[in-house]
Amino acid sequence: MKIKEKLFRPILITKGRKTGNPHSVILRAVNHDGKIYFSRHRPDGDWFKNALANPEVKIQYKEMVFSGKAKLVTDEEFSQKISELKYPGEARAKEKRVTIEITLDN
Numbered sequence: 001m002k003i004k005e006k007l008f009r010p011i012l013i014t015k016g017r018k019t020g021n022p023h024s025v026i027l028r029a030v031n032h033d034g035k036i037y038f039s040r041h042r043p044d045g046d047w048f049k050n051a052l053a054n055p056e057v058k059i060q061y062k063e064m065v066f067s068g069k070a071k072l073v074t075d076e077e078f079s080q081k082i083s084e085l086k087y088p089g090e091a092r093a094k095e096k097r098v099t100i101e102i103t104l105d106n
Contacts, residue, residue, distance in 0.1 A: 002104075003061060006031050007086065010061035012038060014050035014070075023050055029059075030085045036068065037082045039099040051100050059102065066104050073099040 003010075007030060014023045025047045030037040036059060040048055051057055051070035059066045073079050079099040087093035 003031050003036070003059075003066070007088075008061060010036075010059045012047055012051075013058040013060060013065075014047050015054040015056065016046075017050050017053035023047060024060075028086060030082050032082065032085060034104075036102040036104065037073070037086075037099055038102070039079065039082055039086060039097040041095065041097055043098045048098065048100065057102060059104070068102040068104040070100050070102050073101050 007028070009026055010029055011024050012027050012029075015021070016023050023046060027038050027047070038047075038051075043049070043052075052072060055070045057068055057070050059068065073082070076096075079097060082099050083095065083097050084093045
């Protein structure tokens, strides 16, 4: 089963970069072209730092758990597009954000 919703709120599970323990957080996510995107204003959140340090992540959604690999989105224009998809019609869609792309395992 794959995630069909374009905008959804899953639990992102990362591996702590210091402790190695699982770290879970509920976030708003964007499903775009078969990949899942998470973003925030600054790269200072634990989940963000954890995903960069340990790219093997899990996404829990609707009683399902998906495994995947995270990477930083470096294309600022694409990051802006993800923000617009994440916050449709909202002023904060124009704010600059840092974005992580998750490629789900098959």
